[in-house]
Amino acid sequence: QVLWNTQLRDTSRIPSNFSRQERMATIEALKGAIQIPTVSFSHEKSNTTALAEFGEYIQRVFPTVFHTSFIKHEVVGNYSHLFTVQGSDPSLQPYLLLAHIDVVPAPEEGWEVPPFSGQERDGFIYGRGTLDNKNSVMAILQALELLLLRNYTPQRSFFIALGHDEEISGTDGAQKISALLQSRGVRLAFAVDEGSFVVDNFLPSLKKPIAIIAVSEKGAMDLMLRVNMTPGHSSAPPKETTISILSAAINQLQQNPMPNMFGRGQVKTMLQQLAGEFSSPINIVLRNLWLFQPFVSRFLEKNPITNAMIRTTVAPTVFQAGIKVNVIPPVAQAIINFRIHPAQTVHEVLELTKNIVADDRVQFHVLRAFDPSPVSPTDDQALGYQLLRHTIHAVFPEVSVVAPGTCIGNTDSRHYLNLTRGIYLFNPVLLKPADFRIHGVNERISVQAYETQVKFIFEFIQNADMELVGMPDSPHQHDL
Numbered sequence: 429q430v431l432w433n434t435q436l437r438d439t440s441r442i443p444s445n446f447s448r449q450e451r452m453a454t455i456e457a458l459k460g461a462i463q464i465p466t467v468s469f470s471h472e473k474s475n476t477t478a479l480a481e482f483g484e485y486i487q488r489v490f491p492t493v494f495h496t497s498f499i500k501h502e503v504v505g506n507y508s509h510l511f512t513v514q515g516s517d518p519s520l521q522p523y524l525l526l527a528h529i530d531v532v533p534a535p536e537e538g539w540e541v542p543p544f545s546g547q548e549r550d551g552f553i554y555g556r557g558t559l560d561n562k563n564s565v566m567a568i569l570q571a572l573e574l575l576l577l578r579n580y581t582p583q584r585s586f587f588i589a590l591g592h593d594e595e596i597s598g599t600d601g602a603q604k605i606s607a608l609l610q611s612r613g614v615r616l617a618f619a620v621d622e623g624s625f626v627v628d629n630f631l632p633s634l635k636k637p638i639a640i641i642a643v644s645e646k647g648a649m650d651l652m653l654r655v656n657m658t659p660g661h662s663s664a665p666p667k668e669t670t671i672s673i674l675s676a677a678i679n680q681l682q683q684n685p686m687p688n689m690f691g692r693g694q695v696k697t698m699l700q701q702l703a704g705e706f707s708s709p710i711n712i713v714l715r716n717l718w719l720f721q722p723f724v725s726r727f728l729e730k731n732p733i734t735n736a737m738i739r740t741t742v743a744p745t746v747f748q749a750g751i752k753v754n755v756i757p758p759v760a761q762a763i764i765n766f767r768i769h770p771a772q773t774v775h776e777v778l779e780l781t782k783n784i785v786a787d788d789r790v791q792f793h794v795l796r797a798f799d800p801s802p803v804s805p806t807d808d809q810a811l812g813y814q815l816l817r818h819t820i821h822a823v824f825p826e827v828s829v830v831a832p833g834t835c836i837g838n839t840d841s842r843h844y845l846n847l848t849r850g851i852y853l854f855n856p857v858l859l860k861p862a863d864f865r866i867h868g869v870n871e872r873i874s875v876q877a878y879e880t881q882v883k884f885i886f887e888f889i890q891n892a893d894m895e896l897v898g899m900p901d902s903p904h905q906h907d908l
């Protein structure tokens with residue numbers, strides 16, 4: 429167990445108490461950020477005007493961050509932002525806080541308020557980006573602004589990287605920032621990005637909120653399936669057409685899911701650590717997975733999020749075929765989006781897919797693919813994990829267990845694997861099942877949850893300066 433020195437090195441810890449005026453300004457700043465429609469539509473199309481406006485907006489809202497002598501601000505890839513916060517103790521390895529300023533499109537249908545209005549209703553701020561991921565962009569800068577206004581000077585250096593194209597790959601933003609840091613010889617102690625939450629009532633028999641820190645992220649593959657045939661007159665159709673052959677291939681994939689990998693990823697460890705949080709008899713079941721593993725793994729398949737944690741998922745997302753009502757279509761093609769379980773590889777999933785489809789008339793074209801990310805350490809020496817765990821317990825006293833998990837989506841963080849093996853995906857936001865609206869309609873964050881996120885980062889930055897007894901870079905180890 430890591431021991432925490434109860435005192436800060438210089439005993440000048442700043443309490444996370446904010447005035448009413450500061451809290452109001454914090455909420456208004458987030459609303460203003462939501463109102464700038466920084467939408468990434470595709471590689472070819474993003475709202476660059478909004479991305480540029482967002483850069484000006486953060487300068488206006490966080491003047492102290494931009495005018496502090498030990499903070500350097502750089503624009504990378506035209507619209508991404510890198511902040512270098514120089515700490516006073518060069519013996520401490522720096523860390524990185526990540527977030528992204530772009531959002532997915534939000535057609536107005538189904539929204540209770542316009543998606544880029546940032547309106548507040550019943551204690552919630554609504555809008556595209558309130559959870560993914562302007563909350564993090566704004567909370568990081570807000571917490572730093574508030575610390576600087578209280579004359580905070582960090583001991584451990586850190587970087588803040590705000591990508592502008594996470595929703596379409598991160599190749600112009602995160603990838604370029606990462607290359608820039610690498611060219612400067614930076615090695616990071618750890619990085620923290622979006623990708624998991626504090627969840628309440630996520631499973632019916634969980635008694636209290638739990639915090640899941642994702643320590644690995646799934647791989648991905650966009651696979652195009654294509655069928656070609658000689659076109660003909662629809663009045664005399666052949667027994668099978670390009671559309672029916674392709675549909676049958678997709679149906680095969682839906683009827684034959686990828687194998688259940690429970691026991692070969694983070695989920696088993698996560699459930700074992702959470703066992704005590706469940707009421708009886710589930711706690712008994714989870715304490716005896718040697719016996720109940722088959723039952724538990726089948727249970728997890730029933731919920732789309734837990735199912736995604738235990739297997740490679742297969743989602744047909746694009747289907748194109750047909751050129752005219754009376755022409756047998758010459759081509760039918762579909763894109764299948766796979767999210768690859770950490771215990772599998774792109775190669776394995778591709779081979780499995782070909783075997784499941786088992787039809788030579790279907791061609792396979794890999795459009796984009798990457799393997800799952802390596803599992804980040806969670807042991808006593810893992811500074812990033814321990815700092816998050818400690819800060820979670822301090823800021824979310826209602827959370828009794830912090831457990832490692834797997835991120836079912838992808839984040840900018842994979843572009844930083846060249847700088848650290850300690851990548852932790854955690855958004856310090858408490859979510860109830862009704863608030864899982866990322867990429868959906870009526871995305872929202874409660875005012876309280878956002879204020880807590882700012883408080884969390886305010887505490888986290890200070891905790892990163894705290895003396896961790898037994899950590900490799902503790903400069904005071906010789907005192908022990």
Ligand SMILES: CCCCCCCC/C=C\CCCCCCCC(=O)N[C@@H](Cc1ccccc1)C(=O)O
Pocket residue numbers: 560594595596597622623624625627630631640648733734835836837838839
């Ligand atoms: C007992 C079980 C507890 C489980 C708790 C689970 C809590 C977390 C659940 C879900 C969190 C999902 C977060 C996903 C973040 C993904 C961010 C994102 O949308 N990224 C895009 C990136 C991308 C990828 C490919 C093409 C374009 C963009 C994505 O993954 O689609």
Ligand SMILES: [Zn+2]
Pocket residue numbers: 528560561594622
């Ligand atoms: Zn995101």
Ligand SMILES: [Zn+2]
Pocket residue numbers: 532560595867
């Ligand atoms: Zn997203």
